[in-house]
Amino acid sequence: MSTVVKVENLSKQYRLGQVGTGSLAHDVNRFWHRVRGKEDPYLKIGDENDRTVKGKSDYVWALKDVNFEVEQGEVLGIIGRNGAGKSTLLKILSRTTTPTTGKVKLKGRVASLLEVGTGFHPELSGRENIFLNGAILGMSKHEIKSKFDEIVDFSGVERYIDTPVKRYSSGMYVRLAFAVAANLEPDILIVDEVLAVGDAEFQKKCLGKMKDVSRGEGRTILFVSHNLVAIRSLCNNSILMNKGAIVKQDTTEEVLKWYLQSDKKKRFGKGDGNHAWFDSDMFLLKSIAINEEVEFGSAISLQVAFDLKLSEAKVDIAFAITRFYDELEIVSSYLSDDENFVQETKRGSYSVNIELANFLLYPGEYQINFALLINDQVEFYKEEGLLFNVVENSFFYSAKINTRKGLVFSKELLKK
Amino acid sequence: MTKYKGSSQEAEDSQWDVIIEPQAHLFDIKLRDIWHYRDLLLLFVKRDITAQYKQTVLGPLWHFIQPVFTTIVFVMIFGKIANIPTDGIEPVLFYMSGITIWNYFSACLNATSGTFVANAGIFGKVYFPRLVIPLSTVMSNMIKFGIQFLLLIIAISYFGIKNHDFYFGSSWLLIPLLVLMMAALGLGAGIIISSLTTKYRDFTVLIGFAVQLLMYATPVAYPLSYLSTKSFINVIRYNPLTPIVEGFRYALFHKGSLEPIHLMYSGGFIVIILFIGLLVFSKVERTFMDTV
Numbered sequence: 001m002s003t004v005v006k007v008e009n010l011s012k013q014y015r016l017g018q019v020g021t022g023s024l025a026h027d028v029n030r031f032w033h034r035v036r037g038k039e040d041p042y043l044k045i046g047d048e049n050d051r052t053v054k055g056k057s058d059y060v061w062a063l064k065d066v067n068f069e070v071e072q073g074e075v076l077g078i079i080g081r082n083g084a085g086k087s088t089l090l091k092i093l094s095r096t097t098t099p100t101t102g103k104v105k106l107k108g109r110v111a112s113l114l115e116v117g118t119g120f121h122p123e124l125s126g127r128e129n130i131f132l133n134g135a136i137l138g139m140s141k142h143e144i145k146s147k148f149d150e151i152v153d154f155s156g157v158e159r160y161i162d163t164p165v166k167r168y169s170s171g172m173y174v175r176l177a178f179a180v181a182a183n184l185e186p187d188i189l190i191v192d193e194v195l196a197v198g199d200a201e202f203q204k205k206c207l208g209k210m211k212d213v214s215r216g217e218g219r220t221i222l223f224v225s226h227n228l229v230a231i232r233s234l235c236n237n238s239i240l241m242n243k244g245a246i247v248k249q250d251t252t253e254e255v256l257k258w259y260l261q262s263d264k265k266k267r268f269g270k271g272d273g274n275h276a277w278f279d280s281d282m283f284l285l286k287s288i289a290i291n292e293e294v295e296f297g298s299a300i301s302l303q304v305a306f307d308l309k310l311s312e313a314k315v316d317i318a319f320a321i322t323r324f325y326d327e328l329e330i331v332s333s334y335l336s337d338d339e340n341f342v343q344e345t346k347r348g349s350y351s352v353n354i355e356l357a358n359f360l361l362y363p364g365e366y367q368i369n370f371a372l373l374i375n376d377q378v379e380f381y382k383e384e385g386l387l388f389n390v391v392e393n394s395f396f397y398s399a400k401i402n403t404r405k406g407l408v409f410s411k412e413l414l415k416k
Numbered sequence: 417m418t419k420y421k422g423s424s425q426e427a428e429d430s431q432w433d434v435i436i437e438p439q440a441h442l443f444d445i446k447l448r449d450i451w452h453y454r455d456l457l458l459l460f461v462k463r464d465i466t467a468q469y470k471q472t473v474l475g476p477l478w479h480f481i482q483p484v485f486t487t488i489v490f491v492m493i494f495g496k497i498a499n500i501p502t503d504g505i506e507p508v509l510f511y512m513s514g515i516t517i518w519n520y521f522s523a524c525l526n527a528t529s530g531t532f533v534a535n536a537g538i539f540g541k542v543y544f545p546r547l548v549i550p551l552s553t554v555m556s557n558m559i560k561f562g563i564q565f566l567l568l569i570i571a572i573s574y575f576g577i578k579n580h581d582f583y584f585g586s587s588w589l590l591i592p593l594l595v596l597m598m599a600a601l602g603l604g605a606g607i608i609i610s611s612l613t614t615k616y617r618d619f620t621v622l623i624g625f626a627v628q629l630l631m632y633a634t635p636v637a638y639p640l641s642y643l644s645t646k647s648f649i650n651v652i653r654y655n656p657l658t659p660i661v662e663g664f665r666y667a668l669f670h671k672g673s674l675e676p677i678h679l680m681y682s683g684g685f686i687v688i689i690l691f692i693g694l695l696v697f698s699k700v701e702r703t704f705m706d707t708v
Contacts, residue, residue, distance in 0.1 A: 095543035097702070103436065104436040106434040115541045
């Protein structure tokens with residue numbers, strides 16, 4: 001196996017704010033330094049890229065000293081939260097911009113799919129756009145001609161091939177665009193979140209196509225996505241990025257484990273009585289607690305403590321359980337769904353204990369989305385931070401369901 | 417020892433097909449890359465031509481209408497009202513020939529000067545030699561020029577038969593050269609301006625009226641000879657566009673004057689502009705996505 005992508009000390013600096021007279025002054029200063037043979041004065045400064053804090057400098061490093069190599073035939077996943085530098089890395093790899101320092105070396109033909117349908121012209125027909133888009137992606141006319149039938153077939157829009165693409169539905173448009181991209185034959189394919197479009201069936205088709213391409217034809221793929229399921233199923237190895245640097249580089253399984261773990265630490269832990277989570281005119285939310293480890297088959301419980309400041313109000317609590325890694329919502333419910341629940345509440349301190357009994361989630365990580373409603377208005381909403389783990393127990397092993405896929409297990413079914 | 421190390425570094429680099437680095441050499445103009453993307457160049461030309469006339473009834477006939485009406489207006493204002501002589505050329509042909517060659521230049525300059533800003537969407541997503549876009553604009557405008565030139569030929573034939581005064585000679589061979597010069601100048605100036613607009617949009621505003629004003633500093637609506645007594649004739653004479661427009665008329669009608677040295681001056685000017693343009697353009701194309 002030979003190395004086909006080699007990234008060496010790659011860094012990229014951006015200037016924040018607007019281009020205006022200030023940037024002209026900096027340009028002049030930079031030029032003046034260069035004339036005298038000195039180093040660029042603005043390269044020495046710069047904050048790490050963290051959107052949440054206000055930086056001291058006008059310059060940020062979107063990428064800082066990134067190093068990695070990719071072997072031929074490898075499918076490398078690149079993950080990280082927004083602002084980690086994934087897109088900047090892709091931009092440099094696909095040559096739409098250049099690094100500030102460092103080097104990238106590539107072997108073979110590179111095609112990047114940062115978007116599908118780049119250069120599609122609405123007035124031109126599907127046929128004309130296939131040729132145009134193919135050529136933009138680096139194919140010769142001859143290549144496109146020989147692949148034309150395959151492309152049309154893959155897209156499934158044969159009937160409309162001579163209609164201007166502005167008359168296409170958005171789904172057809174994306175299908176056609178992806179079909180062109182899927183039939184590219186580069187040695188290295190760089191793919192950004194292009195799979196976020198199209199219906200589920202088509203997404204599956206695309207993932208399948210990408211799998212074929214990497215396994216069967218020995219092509220190298222760099223795949224950036226927030227869709228951890230897709231990353232898991234496609235990539236052998238992955239890179240986790242944070243604030244412009246590589247945090248972890250390992251097999252996908254290991255990297256994902258690390259990612260979910262480190263992500264969890266950052267989110268806030270159990271609330272305690274002394275620490276108010278949220279304070280408003282209407283209420284003081286004192287704590288939300290959850291048992292973090294739940295044995296398979298036992299109850300999941302959630303405790304909420306709050307003070308109501310209004311003399312009288314309708315209070316309700318809404319919550320949903322979602323699968324952690326892709327936020328698929330499994331259950332959502334309101335306290336008021338219980339007919340015995342009394343909504344009218346007077347001023348005072350309350351603590352509510354919510355239990356989901358015999359709720360059989362398969363082992364894995366889950367998260368609770370929480371909302372507090374006062375007089376039918378959502379006054380507090382938390383989408384992240386409440387995590388729990390469903391762990392295996394003896395029953396789980398005895399039932400031999402640990403290898404099964406799915407979300408929820410039904411005991412009732414098993415009894416029959 | 418150091419020397420040996422240096423050469424092995426080079427050998428290692430040559431294994432790679434693409435090396436992405438922060439600084440390119442000043443003269444790193446990827447002409448071979450453009451040849452590799454020639455199919456794309458032609459497809460862009462085709463797109464420009466066909467997309468423009470989708471959903472129009474008259475289609476390419478629109479290219480006839482614009483010069484016809486401009487010629488009528490020029491004949492009225494400069495011919496009838498201002499009484500400017502036309503070097504002994506039939507006024508309609510005089511104005512129409514000037515407009516035809518001028519239109520080509522202004523179309524090239526206007527379109528190429530917007531290259532980066534107008535195509536930021538595509539440029540941000542995929543790599544291909546950026547020069548393909550301005551080259552394709554110059555080429556598709558040449559087809560439009562061809563259509564307008566056809567109209568000019570029709571007009572020349574009509575007046576030739578009517579006045580029994582028709583010239584067709586070896587000077588017509590100059591025409592392709594003059595058109596190429598216009599293309600090169602439009603391209604060169606256009607890519608310089610488009611490189612500047614990526615960071616400073618001031619130039620977009622400037623180009624809007626500068627091209628219009630430039631026409632009056634070029635002998636399009638009057639012959640250069642008309643200014644021979646005026647003090648500012650040198651301003652017009654040193655405009656590199658002047659010999660091309662005058663030369664175009666000379667080639668077509670064999671009237672007026674054309675000094676080879678003037679044409680060479682224009683040629684030299686164009687080579688320099690085009691060269692600077694290519695340098696600036698290939699420097700800017702590398703990072704313009706960060707500032708556009």
